Amino acid sequence: MGLFSWRCKICKKEILAPFPAGNKWSQAVVVFENGDVHIGEYDGYGRINGGDLVDAGIFTMYHRHCWEKAGKPMEFAGESDYAEHQGYFFEEHELRRDYPIEGGWKFDD
Numbered sequence: 001m002g003l004f005s006w007r008c009k010i011c012k013k014e015i016l017a018p019f020p021a022g023n024k025w026s027q028a029v030v031v032f033e034n035g036d037v038h039i040g041e042y043d044g045y046g047r048i049n050g051g052d053l054v055d056a057g058i059f060t061m062y063h064r065h066c067w068e069k070a071g072k073p074m075e076f077a078g079e080s081d082y083a084e085h086q087g088y089f090f091e092e093h094e095l096r097r098d099y100p101i102e103g104g105w106k107f108d109d
């Protein structure tokens with residue numbers, strides 16, 4: 001199965017795949033409709049902390065960064081939209097512009 005992702009409910013930008021690992025835009029928070037909350041790195045393939053999100057229920061997804069800035073909302077806020085770039089397939093200039101990371105993005109020539 002290929003990469004896929006969702007949009008952050010706050011900033012509307014995509015939860016990125018963890019390449020490079022630990023980039024802040026792949027650090028995510030998931031709040032399920034039933035109240036369960038999971039925080040960790042999104043793996044790009046539908047899992048957070050090893051737990052599968054697909055078929056696990058309806059959830060709101062956030063970047064951890066946005067969720068913390070918003071005061072850590074713990075309530076389900078509606079289903080998150082799918083991410084059209086699958087959390088990965090961006091042009092370099094789009095990543096540099098929309099998803100700044102510490103140290104900057106490194107691309108192979």
Ligand SMILES: [Zn+2]
Pocket residue numbers: 008009010011012013062063066
């Ligand atoms: Zn966000």
